[in-house]
Amino acid sequence: MALAGLEVQDRGYALFSRGMVLEGTRQGKRYSARIKGSAPYPYRAWIDLEKQDWGCSCPYTWGPVCKHVVAVAYAIQEAPEIFQAKRRRKKKTADPKQLALQELSDEALLELLWELSEQRPELMEEFAYNLLQRTREEWG
Numbered sequence: 595m596a597l598a599g600l601e602v603q604d605r606g607y608a609l610f611s612r613g614m615v616l617e618g619t620r621q622g623k624r625y626s627a628r629i630k631g632s633a634p635y636p637y638r639a640w641i642d643l644e645k646q647d648w649g650c651s652c653p654y655t656w657g658p659v660c661k662h663v664v665a666v667a668y669a670i671q672e673a674p675e676i677f678q679a680k681r682r683r684k685k686k687t688a689d690p691k692q693l694a695l696q697e698l699s700d701e702a703l704l705e706l707l708w709e710l711s712e713q714r715p716e717l718m719e720e721f722a723y724n725l726l727q728r729t730r731e732e733w734g
């Protein structure tokens with residue numbers, strides 16, 4: 595990166611070669627990665643090759659390019675496998691109710707199921723039937 599000073603370039607390369615560039619993603623020509631730095635949380639730097647644009651979440655303001663962006667630039671050239679193509683989001687977005695259930699412990703889930711069975715016995719019958727069917731299929 596010609597825009598980066600030599601020192602920034604060196605530091606950026608050092609970051610890359612020490613494996614500080616954590617997992618990255620690629621969306622078209624936009625490369626983005628998390629870079630481990632001195633802060634407790636990694637910075638996120640990105641480069642858009644098509645738009646010739648870049649940015650970083652770090653507070654560096656002394657030049658147009660910070661070492662994290664340089665590290666990403668090196669990673670694109672030398673270790674493009676870091677950047678995984680971003681999959682399109684599944685159409686089915688997670689049901690918030692389902693997410694809430696996943697947060698529950700086994701005991702809480704059982705309790706919930708127990709309550710449900712008292713309120714809606716027919717639902718429990720259906721549930722039990724389906725479970726039985728599935729078990730039968732699995733066991734042949």
Ligand SMILES: [Zn+2]
Pocket residue numbers: 637639650651652653654660661662663
């Ligand atoms: Zn930065």
